[in-house]
Amino acid sequence: MRSARLVLALAGALAAGGCNWWYNDVPSPDDLMKAVPWFDHMITSPAVHPYETAGVPRITPPGTVPVGHTEPDVGAAWATGNFAAAEVFTNPYSRGAMLARGDTLYGWFCATCHGQAGAGDGLVGRRLGALPLTSDRAMALSDGYLYAIVRYGRGVMGRYGDKIWVPADRWAVVNYVRELQSRSVRAAGGIQ
Numbered sequence: 001m002r003s004a005r006l007v008l009a010l011a012g013a014l015a016a017g018g019c020n021w022w023y024n025d026v027p028s029p030d031d032l033m034k035a036v037p038w039f040d041h042m043i044t045s046p047a048v049h050p051y052e053t054a055g056v057p058r059i060t061p062p063g064t065v066p067v068g069h070t071e072p073d074v075g076a077a078w079a080t081g082n083f084a085a086a087e088v089f090t091n092p093y094s095r096g097a098m099l100a101r102g103d104t105l106y107g108w109f110c111a112t113c114h115g116q117a118g119a120g121d122g123l124v125g126r127r128l129g130a131l132p133l134t135s136d137r138a139m140a141l142s143d144g145y146l147y148a149i150v151r152y153g154r155g156v157m158g159r160y161g162d163k164i165w166v167p168a169d170r171w172a173v174v175n176y177v178r179e180l181q182s183r184s185v186r187a188a189g190g191i192q
Helices: 002-025 027-035 040-044 077-080 084-089 099-114 142-154 167-187
Strands: none
Touching: 077 084, 077 142, 084 142, 099 167, 142 167
8 A cells, every 4th residue: 555655645746847847848839839920821801900901011090091081181281381281181070070179179179279269369379470360361271271270380389280180180179170260251241
């Protein structure tokens, strides 16, 4: 009986020692999987589409890389004073679209200088001489020009393209400015 226990104890010690060797020295299949960035069969998976083109894997979160439509960048021309370059921007939304979003963004970014009603009487705007957005001069500006000013800035107005980075949000601000201008005309007794 004692020899059977000794044999079992010896077998247990060998098995335990063998496990350490197996777990410490034999590579894990998981480590081998990490050595291959993509398997050819993954392209057929319904959940993963890693190949944007034939040979380049592109893994981008939705909404971070424009796909199919990119906005022109006229920043270099704008910086040199070529303000006609802004005419490439055309408002894809109707004038009354996204007014609630435009109101929110205007309150966050624009009202400090241009005032709540766009009269240029914001707390900071009075000191900097902010342009009243309800003036005849501002009303004559094209939507593309207003969009470019929001995106690139001009004069004392800083660029807000890095803060309002979604193009639809910039257009919402432009549409809201147009709404403020319409309200100003209506308040003055004009028709619009």
